[in-house]
Amino acid sequence: MLKQLRKYKFDFTTILLFAGFIGISYMVDWAVGEELFETTFWRFLKEMLTILPCMFILVGLFDVWVPREKIEKHVGSGSGIKGIALMILLAVTQVGPLYAAFPVAHLLWKKGCSLRNIFVYVGTFSAAKIPMITFEIGFLGLKFSILRLILTIPVFILIAVIMERRLRHKTYKITKPE
Numbered sequence: 770m771l772k773q774l775r776k777y778k779f780d781f782t783t784i785l786l787f788a789g790f791i792g793i794s795y796m797v798d799w800a801v802g803e804e805l806f807e808t809t810f811w812r813f814l815k816e817m818l819t820i821l822p823c824m825f826i827l828v829g830l831f832d833v834w835v836p837r838e839k840i841e842k843h844v845g846s847g848s849g850i851k852g853i854a855l856m857i858l859l860a861v862t863q864v865g866p867l868y869a870a871f872p873v874a875h876l877l878w879k880k881g882c883s884l885r886n887i888f889v890y891v892g893t894f895s896a897a898k899i900p901m902i903t904f905e906i907g908f909l910g911l912k913f914s915i916l917r918l919i920l921t922i923p924v925f926i927l928i929a930v931i932m933e934r935r936l937r938h939k940t941y942k943i944t945k946p947e
Contacts, residue, residue: 822867828872832880841881847882853926856886860893861902870894885933892925 794802844852906914
């Protein structure tokens with residue numbers, strides 16, 4: 770237990786400072802702290818508690834049901850354009866906030882997905898999900914949405930290729946999961 774406390778002392782300190790700030794805000798009747806706790810904190814906490822358990826269940830099932838060889842074959846280092854297309858397709862069809870993409874990205878990485886394809890997935894997830902695009906079309910118009918997608922997806926691919934080249938050697942030697 771003491772080892773865990775030492776390992777996560779920054780996290781525990783941050784949580785304690787936040788709790789202290791909220792407690793003091795209520796004691797001195799400071800509206801900013803109370804509003805932060807009652808609106809922002811509770812809203813995000815509820816959102817996370819409703820989305821993340823479902824995501825972790827789906828990620829766990831994906832981990833058990835999909836063999837590593839399939840991931841390596843379709844979206845691994847040698848997958849090329851097909852792997853990029855599959856990552857874009859996976860990203861645009863998912864729903865939820867950006868933090869829901871990270872457990873999926875980690876599992877893909879663990880299963881042998883290339884670094885380039887993970888960057889494409891996270892970038893596309895952040896900007897091109899179908900539910901988000903439908904709202905965007907409603908507010909900004911079809912022309913704008915199509916133009917934005919035509920410009921952003923290739924930029925994500927270019928950034929992913931550059932990042933993979935820059936990080937390939939360091940990442941594979943140090944943090945590549947077994």
